[in-house]
Amino acid sequence: MSATAGHFAEPRAQPDGSAPFVAVAGLSARMLAQSAAHAGYQVAALDLFGDRDTRLYSKLWIDIGGQGLSIDRGKLRAALQRVARLPRLLGFVTGSGLEPHIDVLQHAAQLPRLIGNDADATAAVREPRRFFAMLDELGIAHPDVALERPERPEGWLRKQADGCGGTHIRAAANADADANADAEADSSRYFQRMSAGLSMSALFIAARREASIVGYAEQLCVASGALPYVHAGSLGPIDLPARVTEQIGFAVRSIASRANLRGLHSLDFLLDGDDVSVLEVNARPSSTMALYERASRDAWPRGLLAAHIDACLDDRLPAARTNTPMNTPMNAPSCRVAQQVVFAPEAFTATRRFSDALYVDPVCHDIPNAGTRIEAGQPVCTVLVTGDSRAALQRELQRHTQRLLQRIEICLEPSHESVD
Template sequence: MNTPVLIAAVSARSLATAAHKTGLPVYVLDLYDDVDTQRITLASRRVKTESDGFDAVDLLTQAQELCPPHTPLVYGAGFEHCPHLLAQLARGRHLYGNSPDVVQAVKDPRYFFSLLKRLNIPHPETQLEMPDITTNRWLVKTIGGTGGYHVHPLKQSFSIGGQPCYYQRYLEGKPHSVLFLADGKQSRVVGYNEQWINEEFASAPYLYAGAMSVDDMPFQTELTEVVALLVRETGLRGLCGMDILLNATGFHVLEINPRPPSTFELHQQKGDLFYWHLQACDGVLPEILLHPHHLRAKIILYAQRTLKIPAHPEWPAWTADHPRPNSIIQRGEPICTVFAQGKQSQLTVIKREKQLQTCLKRWQEIAV
């Protein structure tokens, strides 16, 4: 397939890079239009934002202007809370991904957690009504939220601002995820990840910080069975993710990401997972998947204070998602992504993050 595709996501660089490695030309719409995205696309544009994601009018208008109206569509994060917008964007296009109806179903807590209960799949106690917080710790989550921005400890004085939300019993444990391919009926587990949380920002205490691929994941047989059950029940297609919590009592399913999760690039070989995402959406799964020889890790570097990117920044080769020169990055916004691989990938990526923080301070001094 050499037909260009349109990629739309909050941040589309990883998908665009994977497509580029397969030799597939792409158009991109996202919220950043990073420099490294621009270099590998036929054309790319930055979409205006609203408080909860895409400015719908701007997204649809720019899609009309950017590429031919029948250009096939691949989407990433950003449509979980607005499947109706996905439906509008996909109108007249071949959709490589789950249908808006499937997205809406798996992100509906009433449906999804009832499904988990019916299938006897372990998960935290979840409800739509305000719980009694005097006896247990609870989290409040915005429906369809992503990136951890939408998760907060539930307190007496907390307000979600009128957004649709649900409540989940807090459990101790470490967040992990399962990456898988599905064709609507069958599934193939691709790999597993340990996920990290950035605790530096009080306004987003569960902010997604990054992840590391793992090769010694416990409960692999059980998790493979859970993925298979959910695919058969929901009709999931393409590259998807399942977030879980691991603790002393076992694993607990938190949610399904019905689109390529950001961790997919920790597992791909020369863009093969983008290719198989397209194939799986059309009903074809691989018999065998090649896996990277090394563990990989990534950390998202967030601005600790307002930062101006220099006119001619020199980014290390182990970074990606480079902001445009002279961009202003506000506190709490992502600056770039830092990568490492090998047995010591976690230590290496943390070391590199610190090196980059030093570089950013030097940039600020020059700007002043």
């Protein structure tokens, strides 16, 4: 397969030296960097991996990795101070993984402007005491919540409000066995009763105390050891009945107005029949934006990160279709899309051949560099496929995941291949 069949084939703007810079930061910054580059911005990417396609879309990459798969606050702050000196920098956008650091970043001096919510808006949807009290005042359904460990913890989950990707969710009954339980006993910890329903999300853009829904997606989760709900991907856009979208639309508009949200957000909820139960709001661009950019290319000619920047800096919402109900996604998709993270079944080192094969494969994203050591259970890459039905998407995900696992097996075989 030629290189043009892979990442270079995706149409995108070619930022020149006169274009403004945008910094994007998270555990993985590839998706945000790709969307920003597509919009014509010059990109500074800050993340843990420095994957090949992240660097493809970025003028500058800076490592902010800490122990394991975590962000080092000192590295993050130093990286932001460095990018603050870039010419024509608009500011920085946060991705997944920055939740534990956002309060510090919003108040620290000598850092770029945060393109997102202010501290009060973030706290309104991320502090459990404030958020669930707001839902109760607005009459929005949610699972039972407790700020202290229930006397009978069976059937409850323990969560961290500043967590992400499901790695912060544990069964409350096992909390005492967690060596970090005492360290996590802070204002961000809370308990939520397990409830029935399909895990879903609604991506929306907010500004001027208004909100427009981009689309709905199904969340894909896997169990990993003591972690029952590790986020592994998403599938969408999903069509929902009007009686369901009315509930979601009311929740989105009410929360966005009350909290004065700005930019892209995702509302996570459980769907049980026609009943919607809100779980949380992620006050930042969500990974599901990749679904809608792929499914509705014509609707987002500059990509969704550009829409996020417009909403945050100019209080401007995307132009909606005329005569379209507020609960209806703004643009009809041309296809359905699914993305899924593939985790390493055992530890291995990415060879040059492995990295090159993924790099030219059009369904693979977040491509590890040759020589990268990937431990068992850690992400290898993200597979993104298109189809016309849920069943077709699931078949494609399974087919490409199996092919990727076979490539990993080759890496595990004794070889003298150089990774340099």
